[in-house]
Amino acid sequence: MDYSHVRDVDPAVADALSGEVERQQNTLAMIASENHASEAVLEAQGSALTNKYAEGYPDERYYAGCEYADEVEELAIERAEELWGAEHVNVQPHSGSQANMSVYLAMLDPGDKILSLDLTHGGHLSHGHPANFAGQTYEVEQYEVDADTGYVDYEGLDDIAHEFDPDIIVSGYSAYPREVEWERIQETADDVDAYHLADIAHITGLVAAGAHSSPVGVADFVTGSTHKTIRAGRGGIVMCDEEHADAIDAAVFPGAQGGPLMHNIAGKAVGFGEALSAEFDAYAEQTVKNAQALADRLQENGLSLVSGGTDNHLVLVDLRPSHPETTGKDVEAALDAAGIVMNANTVPGETRSAFDPSGIRLGTPALTTRGFDEAATREVADLITRVIDDYDDEEVVEEVSARVDELADEHPLYE
Structure with a gap:
């Protein structure tokens, strides 16, 4: 990638940018929330729209000169409505967390009640963790996954909801490998007269693409990230029925943020356009197939998976049954040294610190973008297992690193 203009002005930053491209090319990204955007998306995000303030919404801006900003945002909205079948879409949130914040601001008062999945069981900070604005502003109770099955304990959720009487129930998760039963959670929300927010940031x-069931038309609000499995400009999105459109729009701007990042919205528009293609549907289907191939091979190799497999793009490995003395951070560091980039993660029933947990989380979106199929993904699973088995053996790590280099060369990123 050409950073010649940056190099003319700031060689140090140009070196870092070039180094990052090289790092991505020469390593395998398996952080479940990461992906590789197309050069078209990157180009749109680096466009002259970086220069433009466009506070407000199309045809209702607070500044002049927004005709092209309006055109880009309207394209992003129209394409999002087509992709997800939503009545109303707001594409301005800077992140998935700010998308969630906007729903809370629109529908809740400080001190109102949120019911969400516990972070150590696969939830997200913005669903009510005490370190996050949501946990500091609202009263939060949390449900869990079943310790034996690894699936969301829907009966337990229903029991807690009837006892806690929440104002909003949050579904959708950051480390949950199974399909979410949106309708079942909606039934509970209806029973306790609560709103239902489905956070599909990861999926x-x-x-x-239809590779996972949709909460649009089921839940009252759907939020998401626009840069993970969707591969568009980095940011967030909120979807809802027309009934709540004005409240959501006011909560996004001016409630949660000021001027929109119009260059990111351009990246969203381009990425959404790419996602309307048949090629993208095939990509999403392959992402799931690769995750399932990864899960099957890891289990064949003796590793224990939360819920025993996956329905989506990620796999959650519990190291305790097979490697009781090994922590997620041990594995994360060794795999990073070998060129496989993933993250340590808590697992249900976690017995260690969240800073050095008992599990690892692996995802296939970025590998699939690079053209990995099930066979190549199974080989990656074997490499991962080798490192887990001997994470402190430098020779093993070096051997795995050499094969990772070959796989990276066989699947070039930006040619």
Whole structure:
């Protein structure tokens, strides 16, 4: 990638940018929330729209000169409505967390009640963790996954909801490998007269392509990220029925943020356009197939998976049954040294610190973007297992690293 203009002005930053491209090319990205955007998306995000303030919404801006900003945002909205079948879409949130914040601001008062999945069981910070604005502003109770099955305990959720009487129930998760039963959670929300927010941050692209069931038209609000499985400009999105459109729009701007990042919205528009293609549907289907191939091979190799497999793009490995003395951070560091980039993660029933947990989380979106199929993904699973088995053996790590280099060369990123 050409950073010649940056190099003319700031060689140090140009070196870092070039180094990052090289790092991505020469390593295998398996952080479940990461992907590789197309050069078209990157170009749109680096466009002259970086220069433009466009506070407000199309045809209702607070500044002049927004005709092209309006055109780009309207394209992003129209394409999102087509992708997810939503009545109303707001594409301005800077992130998935700010999308969630906007729903809370629109529908809740400080001190109102949120019911969400516990972070150590696969939830997200913005669903009510005490370190996050949501946990500091609202009263939060949390449900869990079943310790034996690894699936969401829907009966337990229903029991807690009837006892806690929440104002909003949050579904959708950041480390949950199974399909979410949106209708079942909606039934509970209806029973206790609560709103239902479905956060599809991780599976936005899978839902758009029909590779995962959709909460649009089921839940009252659907939020998501636009840069994970959907591969568009980095940011967030909110979807809802027309009934709540004005409240959501006011909560996004001016409630949660000021001027929109119009260059990111351009990236969203381009990425959404790419996602409307048959090629993207095939990509999403392959992402799930690769995750299932990864899960099957890891289990064949003796590793224990939360819920025993996956229905989506990620696999959650519990190291305790097979490697009780090994922590997620041990594995994360060794795999990083070998060129496989993933993250340590808590697992249900976690017995260690969240900073050095008992599990690892692996995802296939970025590998699939690079053209990995099930066979190549199974080989990656074997490499991962080798490192887990001997994470402190430098020779093993070096051997795995050499094969990772070959796989990276066989699947070039930006040619």
